[in-house]
Amino acid sequence: MSKRTLPKLLQTPAVILLLIWMLVPLSMTLYFSFIRYVLNNLRKPEWTTPSLSNWRGFGNYEFVLYKAKDFWFAVQNSLFIVGSILIITVVLGLAIAVLVNRTFPGRGIVRVLLISPFFVMPAVNAVLWINMILDPVLGLQGLAVNGINELIAGMRDFPVLGGFFSLWPEFEPISFRATQTSAYAVIIMVAWQWTPFAVLIFMTSLQSEDQQQKEAAILDGAGAWSQFINLTVPHLARPIAIVVMIQSIFHLSLYAEIEIVSRGNGNKNLPYLIGEFSTNNIGAASATGIFAVILANIVAIFLLRMIGKSLMD
Numbered sequence: 001m002s003k004r005t006l007p008k009l010l011q012t013p014a015v016i017l018l019l020i021w022m023l024v025p026l027s028m029t030l031y032f033s034f035i036r037y038v039l040n041n042l043r044k045p046e047w048t049t050p051s052l053s054n055w056r057g058f059g060n061y062e063f064v065l066y067k068a069k070d071f072w073f074a075v076q077n078s079l080f081i082v083g084s085i086l087i088i089t090v091v092l093g094l095a096i097a098v099l100v101n102r103t104f105p106g107r108g109i110v111r112v113l114l115i116s117p118f119f120v121m122p123a124v125n126a127v128l129w130i131n132m133i134l135d136p137v138l139g140l141q142g143l144a145v146n147g148i149n150e151l152i153a154g155m156r157d158f159p160v161l162g163g164f165f166s167l168w169p170e171f172e173p174i175s176f177r178a179t180q181t182s183a184y185a186v187i188i189m190v191a192w193q194w195t196p197f198a199v200l201i202f203m204t205s206l207q208s209e210d211q212q213q214k215e216a217a218i219l220d221g222a223g224a225w226s227q228f229i230n231l232t233v234p235h236l237a238r239p240i241a242i243v244v245m246i247q248s249i250f251h252l253s254l255y256a257e258i259e260i261v262s263r264g265n266g267n268k269n270l271p272y273l274i275g276e277f278s279t280n281n282i283g284a285a286s287a288t289g290i291f292a293v294i295l296a297n298i299v300a301i302f303l304l305r306m307i308g309k310s311l312m313d
Contacts, residue, residue, distance in 0.1 A: 026293075029286045029289050029290060030286070030290065031050070031286075032050060032282050032283055032285075032286035033060050033061070033283060033286035033287040033289070033290050034055065034056060034057060034058070034060070034283075035050060035051070035052070035054045035055055035056055035283055036054040036055075036056045036059075036283055037049075037050045037054065037281075037282040037283045037286075038280060038281055038282070038283070039279075039280050039281075039282060040280055050282070056283065059283075060283040060284050060286065060287035061287045061290075061291075063284055063287070064284055064287045064288050064291065068273075068277075068284065068288075070268060070273055070276075071273065071288070071291075073268070074268050074269050074270050074272070074273040075270065075291075075295065077183060077267065077268060077269050078252060078269040078270050078295070079299075080183065081183060081186060081187055081190075081251065081254065081269060082247075082248060082251045082252055082299070084187045084191075085187055085190050085191050085194065085247065085251050086244055086247055086248065086251075088187070088191040088195070089191050089194050089195045089197070089198045089243070089247060090198060090240060090243060090244065092191070092195045092198070092199075093195055093197075093198025093199045093201075093202050093243065094198075094202060094233075094236070094240075096114065096195070096199045097198075097199050097202035097203045097206060098202075098206070098228065098232065100114065100199075100203065101203060101206045101207075111203070114196055114199055115196045115199065115200055116196070117192055117193050117195075117196050118193060118194065118196040118197050118200070120193060122190075122193070122256045122257060123256045123260060125189055125190075125192075125193050125257070126186075126189055126256060126257040126260040126261060127260055129185065129188065129189040129192070130176065130177070130185060130189070130260060130261050134174075134176040134185055134188070136173035136174060136175050136176075137173075141173055141174065142173045145171050145172070145173040146173075148171055149170050149171055152168050152170075176261065177261060177262055178266075179262070179265055179266025179267070180266070182258075182261050182262035182265070182266060182267035183267045185261050185262075186254065186257045186258055186261055186267065189257060189261075190251065190254065190257060194247055194250075194251075197243070197246075197247070198243045198247075201239045201242060201243050202236055202239055202240075202243075204239075205235065205236055205238075205239040206232070206235075206236070209231070209232065209235050210231075210235075213231055214227055214231060217230070217231060241303075244303055245300070245303060245304075248299055248300070248303060249296070249300075252269075252270070252271075252292070252295070252296050252299065253271050254269060254271065255269075255271045255272055255275065258272050259272070264276065270288060270291065270292040270295065271292065273288055274288045274289050274292065
């Protein structure tokens, strides 16, 4: 047996298992998307079994595209949530990584505390944020708004400043469970959890930044902002690409946060819509899943074209 054949034979079981792991669910999803498969249908009991006799062709896809009222909203909301989270985590991650990439007392403890939110379970993270921080009555937001209103009310009694503060309106806490604001609550809590991931990647990369270039830039009179834009950001091009790609994959599949915050009321993405369909209409859920795969690939291709040059350098 040649030296090239043995490694391939040893890798074969893992490759076969990986192919089965990926292809079997995808094949079943494709099959279900082309048949009428409804779990609970008293008028058509034959539709409750995944049989070829229930072949529907592209009917499930037409139903999802043209008759399911929440499909296009879910697509737009998915892109909005993912895009917002990426912008926040990359910007904050860059800023925090640059700030902590300096020598100061307690730097090790600060780094551990910065990374710790990433290890919180998504469901626990959502429960803590929506109940203890963003709740308009018992959360920190509600307490802070009430405190500001009480402070303004007290300032109105001052002889000179009272007239000025009497013009101020009374602030109202924001209900992040409402239809219009629940998406922002999801963005806030997920960005808080995933910013440490970006910080960790950027901090690791900053350790290898060429200090001689920075010293030469300082001698040439370059300021801190000029050094950051012309030296640090180009050095972090690949880490930024990695952070964007990994987070895009994970954030396109958000579910727990949306379920806990709003139960899908005015705020749902494609995975949540698939979950709603899967309670009864497996065919529509499968067709939506195929659309989600297509969307994920479009986003991946778009991001690769945007940041592919930095990855190839």
